[in-house]
Amino acid sequence: MKVAIIGMGTAGVSTLNQLSKHKKFKNITVDIFDNAEDMGMGKPFQNDSDRLLINLPANQMSLDPQNEKDFKKWYKKNDEFDYGKAKYLPRLVFGHYMKSILNKLLQKHDNIFVHKHKVDSCYVEEIKDERGQYKIDVCYIEDDEAVCQKYDYVFLTIGMLPYKDPYQLSGLSGYIESPYPTTRALRNVKQNDDIAIIGTGLSSVDVIRYVMENHERLPLVVTSRNAQFPSVRGIRHEIDLKYINDKAIEKFKKSHKGVVPLKNVEKLFKKECEYQNINLQKMLYRFKKDNVYNMKYDLRHEDEVGHFQSFIEEVKHHMIPLWNAMTIDDKKAFLDKYGHHFKRNANPMPQSSAKQLIDWIENGDIIVKEGLENVRKYYGKFRIKYKNVENENSYHYVINATGPKKHLSELTEDEHFIKGLENKQIIAAHPFGGILVLPYTNEVISPKFGTMPNLKVIGQLTTGVNFDVNGVSLLVDQSVRAVKDLYIELEERKKAKKVQSKKK
Known part of the structure; x- marks a missing residue:
């Protein structure tokens, strides 16, 4: 099986790392694509001023889903960076941690091939293989010539979309x-x-x-x-959710013909907060217009605020079934009422x-x-x-500093790679941001080709389906699920070939 990973920032390195851990990894070849500057680091963690800090403590950052202290462990052993016992490390340090993982993988495996080029376009061949899937052409420019290669499986891990330009100032000097x-x-x-x-x-x-x-x-x-x-990060709490879980969500769906009404979502949240001993109203409406007051409040109440932030972070890991069980109208109402609360408390500053x-x-x-x-x-x-x-x-x-674009409609012709995929009807816009994918599997839902199990998207482009994927741990979760699906597909292809050979 020939595999491509387009984009080698956090999502791309995490995906490659997960692929390499499987005993069947030697049975696939992997081509990785990104420009030389971003290869292995991505934009958020590339070499920059060391005044730019990660907003998570170092001992909570990791590309290893089994060990959240993997980054901190690497930092302690690395002689290149010395920020003492700093709780929050510069972004660039995490970038070098990711690059070290990539370099180790390249040294260890001879079935990974590096292409230091930005992918220019992708095409889908309208001929299905033995598994009923389309091969995908990945094209890039090398020495002023277009080069295209065919792949059985493609991971689209391009990271954040470009920054918004809300006042149409792009290109102006200054x-x-x-x-x-x-x-x-x-x-x-x-x-x-x-x-x-x-x-x-x-x-x-x-x-x-x-x-x-x-x-x-x-x-x-x-x-x-x-x-x-944003809010200020408080003390971390371990959260074990009791009511916001798959069982409760399925119960509501069964009693409401596959839908979870917003009023039931609110009941779940309130019940969970009561169980967690969180004063929901107090935490949601603690802010005033005065930024200094707000920051001082969070600093003074670091335990209570940290408890609520930890709760929000844990809920984000369980939002996919809840979010996708709501109607479009209820999603709009949820975002209007609670969206800014999630955003403000889920991404606090150091x-x-x-x-x-x-x-x-x-x-x-x-x-x-x-x-x-x-x-x-x-x-x-x-x-x-x-x-x-x-x-x-x-x-x-x-x-x-308004943040990245969220909707395909915001993209300009300069962002031609994603615009090209949309124009060729390989992808379609999701009304709440990003593109249409299947929940959990992140398989692209194409207007022209239907569901594409061999074209996976990881990261911000899935935000409309996955609610909020801003965070290393959430990207790693997506990578783990996507890689698991690839190896299931590898086995199915093996079985299909056996069946075909017997028929001959």
Whole structure:
């Protein structure tokens, strides 16, 4: 069996790592694709400033599903990086951890072949094999020529989509459309230039830390519509869910013709929170408009807040059946009512970052402004308009930290690989983001070819079906399931060949 993995960041390395652990790995050949810069590291963890921290403690990060301390163990043995006993390590360290796993796999196995090229396009041959599946052509540019190879099985692990451009500023001088790598993004900024950052999520926290330590002109303005930072990570709790489980969900589905109504979802959550001794209302509505107040609150109540965050994280691992059992209307209502709570509590910032932000804001070095309405460029400077404010503020540079695109409709022609797959009807957009895949298996559901068991997607592109796949552990979970399916398919192909040979 010939296998391709397109994209070698977290999802790609994890998939290859899982493939290699199987006793039948020698029976397949694997081609891996990515550019030289991202190969084995991906964009979030590539070489950048060591001020950019992972938002999870090092002892909770791992590509080994059996050992969540694998990354911390590797760090302690590695002489290249020394950040002492730091609880939160720089992103680039995890990138080198992933690259070390890839390098070990390449040294150990001679059936893995590296292609340091971005895949340009994919095609599906409309001839089925003995298993009734289509072969997939993967094409890339090498020495100015298109090269295409056929594969029996393809993993699409391209990571996050490009950053949003909500104010159509792409291509304008002074507009930094992606904050990463920060060392490159701010290369042309002069010390006396005014800078504004749009977006207040985790990416924004990264950029703020870097700008504050490498730029003299203050205050730094940070703005978005709501101007609310993520919560602050508290103390981790072990969570054993009692009510949010497959058995309870199946019970509701049976009594409601395959659907779980939103009111029942809410009942499950409330019942689970009571069992976990979590004050749900208090945790959901603890925030005020004042970011400093919010961060100080989380720091003071690190045990209670950490308990709730741990609960949310565990629920995310069990959301697939619940999310996919809701109607479209109930999903919309769920996201309107609870989506921002999940986002804010499931991806908290490190305590050290929060303490720095508090100091900078209280000292007047950072100004956080809500009500962002529009950004335009006029007479060489960017003009930022706020809701219910007549005058605009002007800046030399605007750094975009609004986060990645979520929907295929947001993609431009420059993002031609995914647009090409959609145009050829190999993939289709999901109404809640990403593309249509089967729950759990992540098999592509194609408008033209139907369900494609040999085309798997892992990562953010599955967000519409998998609710929220932002996190290393969730990507590893997806990889484990997808690889298990591949080896089942390998056995089925073996049986099919035996049957065919007997007929001859």
